[in-house]
Amino acid sequence: MRRxxxxxxxxxxxxxxxxxxxLQAMTPNxxxxxxxxxxxxxxKHLRILTECELVKQEQQGREIYYSLEIExxxxxxxxxNQFRKIWEARFNQLDKVLSTMKKQKK
Amino acid sequence: MRRxxxxxxxxxxxxxxxxxxxLQAMTPNxxxxxxxxxxxxxxKHLRILTECELVKQEQQGREIYYSLEIExxxxxxxxxNQFRKIWEARFNQLDKVLSTMKKQKK
DNA sequence: ATTTTGAGAAACCAATTAGTTGCACATATA
DNA sequence: TATATGTGCAACTAATTGGTTTCTCAAAAT
Numbered sequence: 435m436r437r438x439x440x441x442x443x444x445x446x447x448x449x450x451x452x453x454x455x456x457l458q459a460m461t462p463n464x465x466x467x468x469x470x471x472x473x474x475x476x477x478k479h480l481r482i483l484t485e486c487e488l489v490k491q492e493q494q495g496r497e498i499y500y501s502l503e504i505e506x507x508x509x510x511x512x513x514x515n516q517f518r519k520i521w522e523a524r525f526n527q528l529d530k531v532l533s534t535m536k537k538q539k540k
Numbered sequence: 541m542r543r544x545x546x547x548x549x550x551x552x553x554x555x556x557x558x559x560x561x562x563l564q565a566m567t568p569n570x571x572x573x574x575x576x577x578x579x580x581x582x583x584k585h586l587r588i589l590t591e592c593e594l595v596k597q598e599q600q601g602r603e604i605y606y607s608l609e610i611e612x613x614x615x616x617x618x619x620x621n622q623f624r625k626i627w628e629a630r631f632n633q634l635d636k637v638l639s640t641m642k643k644q645k646k
Numbered sequence: 647a648t649t650t651t652g653a654g655a656a657a658c659c660a661a662t663t664a665g666t667t668g669c670a671c672a673t674a675t676a
Numbered sequence: 677t678a679t680a681t682g683t684g685c686a687a688c689t690a691a692t693t694g695g696t697t698t699c700t701c702a703a704a705a706t
Binding site: 461462463473474477478481495496497498 | 681682683684685
Binding site for chain 2: 438440441443444446449453456457502504505507508510511513514516517518520521524
Protein backbone atom coordinates (compact mmCIF):
# COMPACT_ATOMS: atom_id res chain seq x y z
CA MET A 435 0.00 0.00 0.00
CA ARG A 436 2.07 2.90 -1.31
CA ARG A 437 1.36 6.15 0.46
CA UNK A 438 1.17 9.30 -1.55
CA UNK A 439 1.32 12.88 -0.36
CA UNK A 440 -1.70 13.87 -2.45
CA UNK A 441 -3.72 11.10 -0.95
CA UNK A 442 -2.53 12.16 2.47
CA UNK A 443 -3.84 15.70 2.14
CA UNK A 444 -7.12 14.55 0.59
CA UNK A 445 -8.67 13.97 3.99
CA UNK A 446 -9.91 17.14 5.74
CA UNK A 447 -9.01 15.83 9.21
CA UNK A 448 -5.46 15.15 8.05
CA UNK A 449 -5.18 18.64 6.59
CA UNK A 450 -6.34 20.04 9.91
CA UNK A 451 -3.76 17.93 11.76
CA UNK A 452 -1.05 19.21 9.43
CA UNK A 453 -2.00 22.80 10.14
CA UNK A 454 -2.21 22.08 13.85
CA UNK A 455 1.30 20.66 14.18
CA UNK A 456 2.90 22.96 11.62
CA LEU A 457 4.13 25.38 14.25
CA GLN A 458 4.56 23.18 17.29
CA ALA A 459 4.91 19.46 17.95
CA MET A 460 1.96 17.78 19.64
CA THR A 461 1.04 14.42 21.15
CA PRO A 462 -1.76 12.26 19.67
CA ASN A 463 -3.97 12.95 22.69
CA UNK A 464 -3.48 16.70 22.42
CA UNK A 465 -4.28 16.54 18.70
CA UNK A 466 -7.37 14.42 19.26
CA UNK A 467 -8.70 16.99 21.72
CA UNK A 468 -9.14 19.33 18.77
CA UNK A 469 -11.39 16.98 16.84
CA UNK A 470 -14.64 15.20 17.33
CA UNK A 471 -13.04 11.80 17.02
CA UNK A 472 -11.14 9.20 19.03
CA UNK A 473 -7.42 9.19 19.72
CA UNK A 474 -7.11 5.93 17.79
CA UNK A 475 -8.54 7.53 14.68
CA UNK A 476 -6.02 10.37 14.98
CA UNK A 477 -3.32 7.77 15.54
CA LYS A 478 -4.25 6.16 12.24
CA HIS A 479 -4.05 9.49 10.44
CA LEU A 480 -0.66 10.11 11.99
CA ARG A 481 0.50 6.74 10.78
CA ILE A 482 -0.53 7.59 7.22
CA LEU A 483 1.16 10.99 7.48
CA THR A 484 4.29 9.34 8.86
CA GLU A 485 4.31 6.71 6.11
CA CYS A 486 4.52 9.35 3.42
CA GLU A 487 7.05 11.30 5.49
CA LEU A 488 4.90 14.36 5.98
CA VAL A 489 5.28 14.05 9.72
CA LYS A 490 8.09 13.09 12.05
CA GLN A 491 7.91 11.83 15.63
CA GLU A 492 9.99 12.39 18.69
CA GLN A 493 9.62 10.16 21.71
CA GLN A 494 9.74 11.85 25.06
CA GLY A 495 9.18 9.41 27.91
CA ARG A 496 5.87 7.73 27.19
CA GLU A 497 4.69 10.62 25.08
CA ILE A 498 5.32 10.95 21.36
CA TYR A 499 5.50 14.41 19.85
CA TYR A 500 4.50 14.71 16.22
CA SER A 501 5.59 17.60 14.05
CA LEU A 502 5.34 18.58 10.41
CA GLU A 503 8.09 17.72 7.96
CA ILE A 504 7.80 21.03 6.19
CA GLU A 505 10.22 20.11 3.41
CA UNK A 506 7.83 17.45 2.20
CA UNK A 507 5.13 20.06 1.67
CA UNK A 508 7.28 21.54 -1.04
CA UNK A 509 6.47 18.55 -3.21
CA UNK A 510 2.95 19.86 -3.65
CA UNK A 511 4.36 23.24 -4.49
CA UNK A 512 6.64 21.60 -7.00
CA UNK A 513 3.72 19.86 -8.68
CA UNK A 514 1.79 23.13 -8.76
CA ASN A 515 4.66 24.81 -10.56
CA GLN A 516 3.62 23.57 -14.00
CA PHE A 517 0.24 25.24 -13.54
CA ARG A 518 1.69 28.36 -12.00
CA LYS A 519 3.51 28.94 -15.27
CA ILE A 520 0.19 28.80 -17.08
CA TRP A 521 -1.67 31.18 -14.83
CA GLU A 522 1.21 33.60 -14.85
CA ALA A 523 1.27 33.47 -18.65
CA ARG A 524 -2.45 34.21 -18.65
CA PHE A 525 -1.92 37.10 -16.28
CA ASN A 526 0.74 38.55 -18.55
CA GLN A 527 -1.59 38.24 -21.51
CA LEU A 528 -4.27 40.05 -19.56
CA ASP A 529 -1.68 42.65 -18.74
CA LYS A 530 -1.01 43.18 -22.43
CA VAL A 531 -4.72 43.48 -23.16
CA LEU A 532 -5.12 46.03 -20.39
CA SER A 533 -2.20 48.13 -21.54
CA THR A 534 -3.51 48.01 -25.10
CA MET A 535 -6.87 49.23 -23.82
CA LYS A 536 -5.17 52.07 -22.01
CA LYS A 537 -3.34 53.10 -25.16
CA GLN A 538 -6.54 53.04 -27.14
CA LYS A 539 -8.20 55.13 -24.47
CA LYS A 540 -5.64 57.84 -25.12
CA MET B 541 -21.57 13.85 -1.92
CA ARG B 542 -19.54 17.01 -1.50
CA ARG B 543 -16.68 17.32 -3.95
CA UNK B 544 -13.46 18.80 -2.78
CA UNK B 545 -10.47 19.95 -4.83
CA UNK B 546 -8.01 18.07 -2.59
CA UNK B 547 -9.96 14.89 -3.03
CA UNK B 548 -10.03 15.54 -6.77
CA UNK B 549 -6.25 15.68 -7.10
CA UNK B 550 -5.72 12.68 -4.81
CA UNK B 551 -6.16 10.24 -7.68
CA UNK B 552 -3.09 9.86 -9.94
CA UNK B 553 -5.20 9.36 -13.08
CA UNK B 554 -7.06 12.59 -12.36
CA UNK B 555 -3.79 14.44 -11.84
CA UNK B 556 -2.59 13.10 -15.19
CA UNK B 557 -5.83 14.24 -16.84
CA UNK B 558 -5.40 17.70 -15.36
CA UNK B 559 -1.88 17.95 -16.75
CA UNK B 560 -3.05 16.60 -20.09
CA UNK B 561 -5.79 19.18 -20.62
CA UNK B 562 -3.95 22.06 -18.98
CA LEU B 563 -2.67 23.41 -22.28
CA GLN B 564 -5.30 22.23 -24.74
CA ALA B 565 -8.91 21.08 -24.53
CA MET B 566 -9.52 17.41 -25.24
CA THR B 567 -12.42 15.01 -25.72
CA PRO B 568 -13.01 12.06 -23.35
CA ASN B 569 -11.97 9.57 -26.03
CA UNK B 570 -8.75 11.42 -26.76
CA UNK B 571 -7.98 11.57 -23.05
CA UNK B 572 -8.74 7.87 -22.56
CA UNK B 573 -6.27 7.01 -25.33
CA UNK B 574 -3.52 8.18 -23.02
CA UNK B 575 -4.42 5.79 -20.23
CA UNK B 576 -4.80 2.10 -19.77
CA UNK B 577 -8.47 2.40 -18.92
CA UNK B 578 -11.90 2.71 -20.52
CA UNK B 579 -13.54 5.89 -21.76
CA UNK B 580 -16.27 5.43 -19.17
CA UNK B 581 -13.77 5.48 -16.35
CA UNK B 582 -12.28 8.69 -17.72
CA UNK B 583 -15.78 10.06 -18.04
CA LYS B 584 -16.32 9.44 -14.34
CA HIS B 585 -13.11 11.24 -13.47
CA LEU B 586 -14.16 14.15 -15.65
CA ARG B 587 -17.48 14.30 -13.84
CA ILE B 588 -15.70 14.54 -10.49
CA LEU B 589 -13.36 17.22 -11.84
CA THR B 590 -16.34 19.11 -13.26
CA GLU B 591 -18.26 18.86 -9.99
CA CYS B 592 -15.52 20.66 -8.11
CA GLU B 593 -15.13 23.13 -10.98
CA LEU B 594 -11.58 22.15 -11.83
CA VAL B 595 -12.62 21.48 -15.39
CA LYS B 596 -14.99 23.11 -17.87
CA GLN B 597 -16.62 21.62 -20.95
CA GLU B 598 -17.46 22.94 -24.38
CA GLN B 599 -19.79 21.04 -26.66
CA GLN B 600 -18.82 20.91 -30.32
CA GLY B 601 -21.23 18.82 -32.36
CA ARG B 602 -21.33 15.44 -30.69
CA GLU B 603 -17.93 15.93 -29.15
CA ILE B 604 -17.31 17.54 -25.79
CA TYR B 605 -14.02 19.31 -25.20
CA TYR B 606 -12.75 19.44 -21.64
CA SER B 607 -10.24 21.98 -20.45
CA LEU B 608 -8.67 22.99 -17.17
CA GLU B 609 -10.13 25.77 -15.07
CA ILE B 610 -6.73 27.13 -14.13
CA GLU B 611 -8.10 29.67 -11.64
CA UNK B 612 -9.35 26.84 -9.45
CA UNK B 613 -5.84 25.47 -9.14
CA UNK B 614 -4.91 28.59 -7.26
CA UNK B 615 -6.95 27.32 -4.33
CA UNK B 616 -4.29 24.70 -3.66
CA UNK B 617 -1.66 27.39 -3.88
CA UNK B 618 -3.66 29.47 -1.43
CA UNK B 619 -3.79 26.60 1.04
CA UNK B 620 -0.05 26.05 0.64
CA ASN B 621 0.62 29.66 1.50
CA GLN B 622 0.45 29.09 5.25
CA PHE B 623 3.24 26.52 4.96
CA ARG B 624 5.22 28.56 2.50
CA LYS B 625 5.58 31.17 5.21
CA ILE B 626 7.04 28.53 7.48
CA TRP B 627 9.57 27.14 5.04
CA GLU B 628 10.65 30.60 4.09
CA ALA B 629 11.21 31.32 7.76
CA ARG B 630 13.24 28.14 7.99
CA PHE B 631 15.28 29.30 5.05
CA ASN B 632 16.12 32.37 7.07
CA GLN B 633 17.26 29.99 9.84
CA LEU B 634 14.63 31.36 12.14
CA ASP B 635 13.55 27.82 12.90
CA LYS B 636 16.53 27.21 15.16
CA VAL B 637 15.60 30.18 17.29
CA LEU B 638 11.98 29.06 17.46
CA SER B 639 12.77 25.49 18.48
CA THR B 640 15.10 26.75 21.18
CA MET B 641 12.30 28.93 22.50
CA LYS B 642 9.89 25.97 22.49
CA LYS B 643 12.28 23.79 24.48
CA GLN B 644 12.77 26.52 27.05
CA LYS B 645 8.98 26.86 27.28
CA LYS B 646 8.78 23.24 28.43
C1' DA C 647 -32.49 5.56 -43.97
C1' DT C 648 -29.22 2.83 -41.74
C1' DT C 649 -24.98 2.41 -39.49
C1' DT C 650 -21.19 4.19 -36.95
C1' DT C 651 -19.30 7.12 -33.53
C1' DG C 652 -18.98 10.05 -29.17
C1' DA C 653 -20.73 10.51 -24.97
C1' DG C 654 -23.29 10.29 -20.25
C1' DA C 655 -26.00 7.39 -16.86
C1' DA C 656 -27.14 3.29 -14.21
C1' DA C 657 -26.16 -1.01 -12.10
C1' DC C 658 -22.96 -3.69 -10.28
C1' DC C 659 -18.32 -5.28 -8.08
C1' DA C 660 -13.84 -5.54 -5.68
C1' DA C 661 -10.84 -2.84 -3.10
C1' DT C 662 -9.97 0.78 -0.02
C1' DT C 663 -11.10 4.02 3.56
C1' DA C 664 -12.14 6.19 7.99
C1' DG C 665 -13.89 5.06 11.86
C1' DT C 666 -14.90 2.11 16.09
C1' DT C 667 -13.91 -1.19 19.95
C1' DG C 668 -10.83 -3.98 22.42
C1' DC C 669 -6.30 -5.25 23.42
C1' DA C 670 -1.25 -5.14 24.78
C1' DC C 671 2.62 -2.73 26.41
C1' DA C 672 5.53 0.69 28.31
C1' DT C 673 6.10 4.63 31.34
C1' DA C 674 4.70 7.51 35.00
C1' DT C 675 2.55 8.14 39.61
C1' DA C 676 0.31 6.80 44.14
C1' DT D 677 4.02 -2.73 44.07
C1' DA D 678 -0.33 -1.46 42.25
C1' DT D 679 -2.67 1.75 39.46
C1' DA D 680 -3.27 5.28 36.03
C1' DT D 681 -1.88 7.19 31.69
C1' DG D 682 -0.14 7.52 26.77
C1' DT D 683 0.35 5.02 22.90
C1' DG D 684 0.24 1.65 18.91
C1' DC D 685 -1.90 -2.34 16.78
C1' DA D 686 -5.45 -5.74 15.22
C1' DA D 687 -10.06 -6.96 14.07
C1' DC D 688 -14.26 -5.48 12.56
C1' DT D 689 -17.83 -2.40 10.11
C1' DA D 690 -20.14 0.91 7.16
C1' DA D 691 -19.31 3.94 3.59
C1' DT D 692 -16.82 5.34 -0.38
C1' DT D 693 -13.99 4.61 -4.41
C1' DG D 694 -12.40 3.40 -9.05
C1' DG D 695 -13.44 0.40 -12.30
C1' DT D 696 -16.34 -2.50 -15.58
C1' DT D 697 -20.38 -3.69 -18.37
C1' DT D 698 -24.58 -2.48 -20.38
C1' DC D 699 -27.81 0.79 -21.92
C1' DT D 700 -29.61 4.95 -24.17
C1' DC D 701 -29.30 9.04 -26.88
C1' DA D 702 -27.61 12.34 -30.23
C1' DA D 703 -24.74 13.60 -34.06
C1' DA D 704 -22.06 12.25 -38.05
C1' DA D 705 -21.03 9.23 -41.93
C1' DT D 706 -22.38 5.71 -45.30
